[in-house]
């Protein structure tokens with residue numbers, strides 16, 4: 001009796017100490033955040049967040065204005081919550097160059113019901129184990145296999161554009177989204193999506209619905225708290241959508257597992273992946289489950305869902321912006337086609353992974369697209385220790401820090417005339433003296449994008465396939481599109497381009 005009472009008291013003391021520590025940490029975090037410059041608070045309850053309670057395009061505009069007005073750091077506050085927003089390369093470096101700040105902020109919690117704690121949202125040892133299992137999926141020899149899939153899907157995308165090219169323009173966004181969804185499904189899960197069966201159509205619909213639900217929640221910060229979200233009808237819609245998504249991924253995993261044969265992941269010395277059947281990322285996860293026991297069924301689903309989420313939308317918006325910019329800059333379009341001719345000989349030849357790597361001008365053009373329109377326009381961290389910004393402000397341990405990649409990429413001191421589309425900014429002679437943390441479309445440090453080479457190859461394959469078949473002419477341009485705040489950078493009404501069959 002005495003012993004159990006003592007244990008109980010010790011446990012209560014431990015809990016009190018823990019919450020005291022958390023409350024203290026939270027108190028200091030708020031104190032320092034309130035000292036930062038930033039838009040004045042409306043009142044003590046809503047802080048300065050009411051300025052953002054507007055349409056997604058106005059949210060986007062307001063954030064850009066704040067970053068200019070309060071450069072290089074400003075606060076956003078609401079009730080007992082606060083965040084520091086940073087925009088300068090020095091402060092990006094402080095956060096991203098050390099594993100101390102690798103934990104994601106609570107904004108990512110809203111992904112947990114769908115993605116669990118997969119590679120994007122996990123931290124610590126779990127993240128390390130998962131990253132180790134999945135890294136071989138992006139080895140050069142496997143990317144070579146994936147390039148064959150990119151080529152096959154590009155051919156189908158070109159067919160769709162051919163059917164519609166007699167129209168005055170095509171809104172490219174839905175078509176390229178279907179393209180990237182199909183490529184990531186085949187590379188991640190080994191599943192060819194045709195969108196003909198009810199199950200596949202409903203999966204595609206659910207992925208889009210999930211994107212809308214996440215955006216709704218993101219723009220109503222208070223709903224990031226699950227106990228408040230629970231009181232909205234959207235929570236119950238989200239549960240249904242997630243049930244659909246999970247049941248689809250579960251069935252794909254079960255199917256692949258039935259025919260599972262252990263795979264030997266490629267090593268750094270392998271030139272070509274020698275497995276007989278096409279390898280999917282899922283095979284590496286199944287191997288880790290059966291051989292090393294380092295992942296279970298729930299973990300496998302977390303990763304498959306994470307790749308479906310991270311791998312399609314990011315690349316799809318990048319491809320839409322790329323087609324717009326290529327259409328608007330005839331000189332750039334001609335140089336890309338000229339380079340394709342030099343590398344491929346025949347424009348209609350399907351590029352290999354090596355061909356794509358040789359296309360340096362195309363690479364610079366894509367880099368410039370991702371500078372102007374970084375698909376992931378902001379990321380967010382929870383500080384693992386106190387940080388002092390370059391201009392001397394302290395942000396304390398435990399604080400939420402938002403890193404605005406869009407503003408970093410539009411800083412005129414780093415990129416003169418930032419609204420000008422100029423791929424030559426990325427010529428070695430023009431970029432070697434640039435701050436190492438001035439260009440971060442794929443983030444940096446330990447938690448950088450695992451799929452960045454994959455994305456580059458996919459974008460290059462699609463652009464080559466499209467330009468081999470069409471001359472692109474401008475309809476939308478940087479001055480007609482309206483950018484909106486979303487989880488990825490989007491336009492209000494898609495992107496329109498005119499497709500003229502190439503003679």
Ligand code: HEM
Pocket residue numbers: 104119120121131306307310311312314315318374375376379380440441442443446447448449450451452454455
């Ligand atoms: C143009 C395309 C892409 C862009 C701009 C992009 C950008 C990013 C960025 C900025 C991050 C860091 C996120 C954060 O810190 O919160 C990230 C992480 C990640 N990306 Fe990408 N991404 C792209 C394509 C892809 C693709 C194709 C895949 C999968 C095949 C992918 C998978 C991931 C994963 C799993 C993470 C989490 C990595 C970790 O924390 O270890 N991404 N991406």
